[in-house]
């Protein structure tokens with residue numbers, strides 16, 4: 001095997017740019033903080049003690065490595081490619097989000113920060129943040145859109161049990177982008193003691209690169225596990241995309257393996273043509289929001305348009321800048337799955353594998369349903385099973401309850 | 410370029426009078442196009458020296474609730490970048506001296522097209538830009554192109570801007586320096602004058618540009634205190650609140666211009682106590 005070139009060393013450049021995407025489009029008040037974070041992260045990245053602690057918590061606390069599971073029944077059901085599930089839903093707190101939170105909280109500790117804030121959409125990142133804040137004894141404030149609080153009640157309760165304060169955000173449409181605005185407002189006000197744990201590969205530099213690096217454990221493990229199981233690399237990787245962290249974590253270690261095809265699945269909502277979707281690459285244009293240049297859902301005057309998705313975790317009008325760059329480079333193929341397609345795939349996964357996936361993850365499975373049947377059994381397809389669906393019971397009952405004789409949960 | 414800009418004229422004249430400038434902030438198109446036009450056109454008469462006109466943005470992440478709501482009111486009533494520039498153009502037909510600085514976020518400018526925006530802004534009579542989310546690290550995006558159009562790029566310095574960073578912040582600054590008095594969003598807590606005076610004095614050691622102070626200034630009394638040591642005081646959220654609290658457009662205009670008059674009177678008198686008596 002050739003050692004893969006470490007793409008993380010080349011991009012982003014010193015200004016945090018992936019081609020023309022990324023950057024540091026933030027208020028001056030935040031600039032010194034972001035530069036300090038960048039310096040501290042660079043130190044941590046090369047500090048064996050930091051890496052040792054990270055590995056320790058990833059193992060004994062998060063439960064890594066997560067299995068790479070051959071989904072035999074799903075493979076037979078679709079009748080084509082061999083489907084493997086990277087079981088991120090088995091991580092502590094039930095999603096990939098904690099991989100990043102552990103990394104960032106260790107950094108917060110190293111920097112002597114006294115207070116943690118975060119934004120959350122589906123609540124998985126909020127729960128993961130509240131969890132690590134509890135573990136490290138730091139007070140924690142989570143900003144969550146009022147709309148999302150409604151549809152993700154179980155996670156709101158979990159965060160509160162973990163000792164976090166959950167602040168409902170009513171500005172804008174009360175979803176993830178507004179929660180992020182509010183978290184940025186908190187940060188700019190509490191500059192001295194607060195660490196902002198961004199939950200995806202977005203935001204100002206160094207966040208997109210830093211979150212990617214913490215999530216890259218997914219791809220590194222997948223590579224080693226597939227080599228061990230099959231003696232070769234997978235043929236394709238499929239992951240859902242909200243901001244893009246589970247996808248980037250899976251894809252990044254394979255970027256230089258040009259034979260490995262990568263497919264990112266955006267939330268198509270009611271269909272990209274309907275205008276009611278969250279597919280920034282398939283239905284958006286380049287712009288600047290939340291500290292970086294990337295593809296956004298916006299009108300021609302640069303006003304951000306609300307995203308729509310059945311899944312709160314994908315309901316974001318932007319996407320991480322590195323994805324925008326990979327899209328323009330043609331290295332990764334970006335497609336979309338509608339609400340209905342995701343709901344269908346959600347049920348198939350429950351029935352065939354006994355695994356209840358998150359609605360976010362169901363979008364990746366919907367793409368598998370389209371793609372796998374046409375491929376030969378030798379084709380090794382890995383799906384990032386980014387999270388489990390317990391949190392989605394209320395939403396799913398709302399859409400499918402009738403079918404199961406359940407009116408309301 | 411050796412031409413004297415409206416901003417330079419304005420600050421030179423006020424230096425002669427030994428008083429600070431009163432800078433008002435309103436969001437263009439708030440609460441609606443016509444009321445916003447009346448508000449704008451009446452500002453100089455009510456005593457404003459420099460006008461900051463906000464370009465509304467859907468996601469104003471450096472603004473507090475007052476200006477967030479103002480942006481939403483404007484956008485819901487159909488305000489666009491083109492309409493904001495048109496407002497400036499019409500204002501210039503009546504007033505060729507009062508400097509106008511457009512303030513906002515980068516995305517609406519980026520989507521309009523930087524060159525096209527600067528060309529149209531210069532033609533309309535815009536004097537300067539304050540773009541919150543363009544730190545010096547991104548000067549090539551807008552700051553440097555703006556200079557080609559003789560549009561000043563007004564830089565924000567903040568309580569977190571330390572000595573190491575300050576030269577970078579000042580490097581391509583022009584027009585004036587906007588000192589953000591508190592770390593936080595607009596409409597937040599009031600600054601403490603003692604700390605501010607030290608901060609402004611510190612800035613003066615590094616720049617010849619006039620220094621404006623803003624964020625958290627609401628009352629005539631605060632404006633007077635801060636105006637004693639700064640070259641300009643900026644009042645925004647307090648004016649925007651007048652619009653929010655008014656029941657009719659007429660009342661909004663009356664309240665805003667009323668508060669401006671009070672502020673104007675106080676900045677005009679604020680340094681008199683220290684003046685030697687001339688009989």
Ligand SMILES: Cc1ncc(COP(=O)(O)O)c(C=O)c1O
Nearest residue numbers: 124242243244245246313386387
């Ligand atoms: C299970 C799960 N998958 C995916 C996502 C989307 O985020 P990202 O694209 O950053 O992985 C979320 C976000 O909440 C999530 O909870």
